[in-house]
Amino acid sequence: MAVPKERVTLSPAQVEGSVGPGHSAILTPEALAFLAQLHRQFDGCRRVLLAARHARQARFDAGELPDFRPDTVAIREGHWTVAPIPAALRDRRVEITGPVERKMIINALNSGAKVFMADFEDSSAPSFINQIDGQINLRDAVDGSIEYTSPEGKHYRVNDNPAVLIVRPRGWHLPERHITVDGEPMSGALVDFGLFAFHNAHKLNARDRGPYFYLPKLQAMEEAALWDEVMAAAEAALDLPPESMKVTVLIETLPAVFQMHEILHALRGRIVGLNCGRWDYIFSYLKTFRAHRDRLLPDRGQVQMTVPFLKAYSELLIQTCHRRGAFAMGGMAAQIPIKGNDAANDAALAKVRADKLREVQTGHDGTWVAHPALVPVAREIFDKYMPSSNQLNVVRADVDVPRDQLIAPCSGTITREGFDNNVEVALRYTASWLDGQGCVPIHHLMEDAATAEIARAQLWQWLHLGPLEFTDHAPIDFALFDHSLTKHTHRLIEEKGPYAHRAEQAAALLRQLTHADELGDFLTLAAYEQLA
Incomplete structure (x- = not known):
């Protein structure tokens, strides 16, 4: 007589700490329970892939240079394309991005942009309240019920x-310590993706709206393949059609630029495009070459998309995407309106126009802005030079980008002003993030x-890979850094702004990270333990 097997009931994910209204x-x-299923099925692979990142970086630190993979030549040279792009995503000429804050969501949805990327990652400080409030806000946006009334009494609602x-979930590297499974903290990526999919996927799919996701910080095709497996499992668990979840991948790490064909191939049933995540890409260049004195970058204001290694990255992305039938999205315009100074505002908008003109004329299918006021500016350029819905017909057969062009050093100078600006930006951003x-x-x-990461990574390199000098031949040293940090800390405190009370906490963290013998992987990882 057969002995019946004992049924094991697995516990769901556990919420650590208090929850909000x-x-x-x-x-x-x-x-x-759905989150626990995702964790148990995929977190082990995630940890293996993160270990592979550390091993890869150790090889770079020892002198190895990034390169195209010899084991994936067949993928790069093969004749294949990605799946057809959904109708809702065939025209993405202007996209706006921002955090999952309620007023921001409404303004972004109403901005006139074709797409709003709701960001759980780089533009959000991942306190547990922020992350779950963001899920509430997005649920209400999907339901069509989202509204907001400001303290001044102004009412906001979504227009027709x-x-x-x-939606952009957090990267594979970020934890969510407030939700645990079997005593382990969950991946922030799986939490953000899982909760949004669980509550909204059916409604969005019924409207032919995916759901759609932006995937950040990938370094290798295996990391893309893990996302494909996660989404396939979620579709099965939620009774959704296979490959109904669609993704765009940000190419914002230097290792990933050498695997763009491979990343598209790993996600070929659901990917619709790649994006030039320029700021994170510059940070990744700094981090990848953190031990390479011959590849130091100048002041970040001098590292524009026209410098050789960034121009090569952008054009290779366009060629790769269009060869495979995927969109090539341009990068972020970070400018915001300058009120009370027409000349300065006009100069800022001229920079935006020049950047968007470069993107559309090189073959990008759309672009990013950070502020609703920039949507008409970017749209005007793309409407004029891209009358069709996209530029998949621009094959860029003229582009031939070898390895050395993608990692070419960048000429320029290190100035006192650039050094001081890096200290100020890193401090102010960290204080705000902690708040x-x-x-x-x-x-x-x-x-x-991303921009704060550039600032603090440059400071670390300039101080640790010296001796270096400014353009006036004064030495770049730790005494100068400590003096600048103290100056800006005192100034921030004296301003009595919304995050001034975090100034000394932020300064202590930056001092620790900058004086450390090794450049830390991510500012947000180091700061996360201090976040409420």
């Missing part, structure tokens, strides 16, 4: 014909985690 509607037992919604705000206007630019 309305959070229980997101953190339901069923949703937590809003932008198409795409729960991940998107910060500083000197008329919208700074997020």
Whole structure:
């Protein structure tokens, strides 16, 4: 007689700590069980892939240079294309991005952009309240019920014909310590993706709206393949059609630029495009070559998309995408309106126009802006030079980008002003982030985690790979850094702004990271333990 097998009931994910108003509607037992399923099935692979990142970086630190993979030549040379692009995503000429804050969501959906990327990652500080409030806000946006009334009494609601919604979860490297499975913290990526999919996927799919996702910080085709497996499992668990979830991948790490064909191939049933995530890409260049004195970058203001290694990256992305039938999205315009100074505002808008003109004329299918006021500016350029819905017909057969062109050193100078600006931006952004705000206007630019990462990575390199000098031949040293950090800390405190009370905490963290013998992987990882 057969002995019946004992049925094992696995526990759902556990919420650690208190939850805010309305959070229980997101953190339901069923949703937590779904998260636990994703964690148990995929977190082991995620950890293996993160270990592979560290091993890869160790090889770069020892002198190896990034290159195209010899084991994937057949993929790069093969004749294949990605799946057809959904109708809702065939015209993406202007996309706006921003955090999952309620007012921001409404304004972005109403901005006139074709797409709104709701960001759980670089423009959000991932406090547990922020992340779950963001899920509530997106649920209400999908339902069509989202509204907001400001403290001054101004009422906001979504107009007819809003932008198409795409959600960016956190990267594979970021944890969510407030939700655990079997005693382990979950991946922030799986939490953000899982909760949004669980509560909204059916409604969006019924409207032919995916759901759609932007995937950040990938370094290798295996990381893309993991996302494909996660989404396939989610579709099966939620009874959705296979490959109904569609993705766009940000090419924002230097290792990934050598695997663009491979990433498209790994996600070929659901990918619709790649995006030039320029700021994170510059940070990744710095981090990849953190031990290479011959590849130091000058002041970040001098590292524009026209410098050789960035121009090569952009044009190779366009050629790769269009060869495979995928869109090639341009990068972010971080400028914001300058009120009260018409000349400065005109100069800022002229920079935006020049950048968008370069993108559309080289073959990009769309572009990003950070502020609603820039949507008409970018749209005017793309409407004029891209009358059709996209530029998949622009094959860029003229582009031939070898390995050395993608990693070419960048000429330029290191100035006192650039050094001091890096200290100020890194400090102000970190203070704001620790206070729960991940998107910060500083000197008329919208700074997020990527630009703060550039600032602190440059400071570390300039100080550790010396001796180096400014253009006036004064030495770049730790005494100068400490003096500049103290100066800006005191100035921030004296301003008594919204995050001034975090100034000393942020300064202590930056001092620790900058003086450390090794450049830390991510500012947001180091700061996460101090986030409420």
